[in-house]
Amino acid sequence: MAALAAVALVVLGTLLIGVRGVAALRTTSDFLVASRRVSPLLNSAAVSGEYLSAASFLGVAGLFVKDGVGALWYPVGFTAGYVAMLVLVAAPMRRTGALTVPDFAEARLASPALRRITAVVVLVIGGLYAVPQFSAAGQVLAAVTTWPYWAGVVIAGAAVSVTLALGGMRAATYVQAFQFGLKLLLFIVPAVWLVAQAGPEVRTAALHPVEFTRFAADxxxxxxxxxxxxxxxxxxxxxxxxxxxxxxxxxxxxxxxxxxxxPEGAAVPETGGGPPPGGDDWARPLLDPNDTGHPVLGTWAVLIATALGTMGLPHVLMRFHTSPDGRAARRTAAITVALLGVFYLFPGVYGALGRVLVPELYLSGATDTVVVALPSRVDPGWGGTVMTSLLTMGAFAAFLATSLGLLLVMSGAIAHDLLPGGLRGLRITVVPVAAVTVLLALQAAAIDAGTLVTWGFTVAASTFCPLLVLGIWWPRLTTAGAITGVLTGLLASCGAIAVALFGPPVDGVWGLLVTRPAPWSVPLAFAATAAVSLCGRPAPWSRAALLRLHLDEDTRARGTGRRPG
Known part of the structure; x- marks a missing residue:
């Protein structure tokens, strides 16, 4: 009952804060980029709230239990991506004056065809990223209450769609900034409580892992x-x-x-899905997804996908368009790195304690629920109930904050880039987009949130990363090269994902490259973009379009006699 009350509070708070954006919602710019008036501190809190998804709040700790210590490379890649974004993308993206990634593509290369292709890519990335948010909401609610899986999925979808339809980006900004603070508080306090409450024996066992081969109790x-x-x-x-x-x-x-x-003392069966918690392979500080036997390549595959994919996430890129100017966008990225660094100190705490206290989640395939399962195992009384409720509240805040941004960019891709419909069209489109995402999430309970999110990062790294990096820094980029690169990355990454989902099982290094295609799909996309561009000539005006990305707003304003911004 307490967990349901916590969920209700988060949903109600999301709706009430979202209503604040209604009065200021008059134009498409208001809906998509909050009229470009969001300060760096508020924006960085909103970016962090949007970025810390189910994969961060639940997935990293779950992957720690399932795949071992190497899962901590995920937060390294997530945070490193913002450093790369700070250096390469943030300020130039804002200086384009675009509202969405497809807007940027057309502004840089004047190609309506490229705009439509990138809009489709936005829908693919958004779908891969949004489905696990709703799926995790269903799993968490089912784990802490008697409600069915579908109830949590539907509640999350309804809350997000109503908030966005009411207030757009301005509402999303206030909600995400508030929810970041809430998530940070509700992640750190229970972690400290768990460490203190677990006792010295559990803390020692967490730091000195022993393979989970026998059940310690019924x-x-x-x-x-x-x-x-x-x-x-x-x-x-x-x-x-x-x-x-x-x-x-x-x-x-x-x-x-x-x-x-x-029963106590019974042998623990294997699942064929990875090393048992605590073994030598599990404790190795490298990633070996699906136990393929290639941990170094597995680690690089995750790092390439997460670090380069961050630069191509459309809901994160749209956030920088809400900044007043390029300097503010760069400051937003810098503050975000610091905020994420604080948060990512704690998933390892939950993962290490989960291996000792709830290792059976490795068998049940429910490792994504380890965070909310721990408090009741440490304290079955009121203390555990309170902490479970707080973590459930934080988890739902993570789902809702990320889903807001994802549904916003997917709605924008349809009603702004593919089928321009103005403000009314944007508000209406939110509902069917949320409904389709909910339907997909109802079928995705068996797939780890971390796996789906990593696939979303992989598609982003294989499509938008080459387009943005070369579009911002390479004068020779042509329209044909950009289209070829985006399509190559999209087909390569999505083709590999389709084989992983629907094709025959593939073992060894080939199995790793199918389930984690970033090591080859990203270089392939860069190479295709460069090769086709070198065979042609950029348009005469392209150098001026490129220069616009690197001129400070004050410099441009002095050159034209206009005020900056």
Whole structure:
């Protein structure tokens, strides 16, 4: 009941703060970029609130339990991406005067075709990133209450669509800035409480991992998705209704919704999805997704996707267009790096404690819920209930803040870039976009939030990163080269994702390059863009368009006799 009250407070607060943007919502610029009047401090808080998604609040700790210590490379890549954005992208993007990434593409290369292609890419990236936000909302609500998975998905979708339809970017800015502060507070306080409450034995075990091979006590495991258990020795289990059974040696399929209680001392089955928590491979400070045997390449694959993908995330790039000028955009990026650095000190705390206190989540496929599962394991009384409620509130704040930005850019891609419909069209489009995302999320419960988000980063790194970096810094870029590069990156990354989802299983290094295609899809996109551009000539006016990106607003204003901005 307390967790439901926490969710209700976050949703109600989101709606009330969103109403503040209604009065100032008169034009398309108001809806998409808040009339470019957002200060660096407020904007950096909003960017951080938007960026700290389900993958950050829940996914990193869940991946720590599932894949090991190497999962901490994810926050390294997330934060490093903002350093690259600060140096290469932030100020020039703002100086274009664009409202969206497709606006930038057309302003730089005067190509309506490129504008439409980039709008489609926005929808792909937004979908891959927004679906896990709603999916995680359903998983968290199901984990802390008796409500079904779909209820959390629908609640998140309804709250986001109503807030955006009412107040647009201005409402999103206030909500995201508020929710960043809320998330930071509600992530740090329970982490400190957990460390203090867990006791010296648990803290020692968290710092000195031992492989999870035997259940330390009678342990119920609730399978939220279909699973296959690999049993090495006959293992007795029983169900909550008292029915006893024995899992014989071999493979056993377990249906979603099944609850099995493993007795104290029983051997822990394998899942085939990664190393058991605490083992030597698990404790290695490198990433080996799906246990392919190539940890160095796996680590680089995640770093390339997250660091370069950050520069291409359309909902983050749109945030810099809300700044008054290029200097403010650069200051926003710098402050954001500091804010993210503080937040990312703590996912490892939850992951390390989760390996000791709730390692069975590795079996059930519910590692994304480790953050909200910990307090009740440490303190089954009122203290655990309070902390679970606070973390649930913070988790929902993460889902809603990120979803606001994603639905905003997807609606903009449809109603501003593909089918221009003005302010009314933008407000109306939010609802069907949210509805489609909810429908997709209802089918995505079996996929880790971190995996889906990483795929979103991979598509962004393979499409928008080459377009932006070369479009801002390379005078030889041509329209044909830009279109070729974007399409090459889109087809390469999405093709690999489709094979990973629907194709036959692929093992070894090829399996890694299919599930994590950034190491080859990003260089391929850069190479295709450069090769085609070198075969042609940029338009005569392109140098002036490029120069505009690098001239400070004050310099340009003095040259034209106009006021800056």
């Amino acid at each position: 342990t119920p495991v609730s399978f939220q998705t279909d699973a296959v258990l690999l049993v090495d020795e006959p293992t007795p289990v029983h169900r909550p209704d008292g029915t006893a059974d024995v899992l014989t040696s071999g493979r056993h399929a377990v249906a979603a919704g099944t609850v099995l209680v493993f």
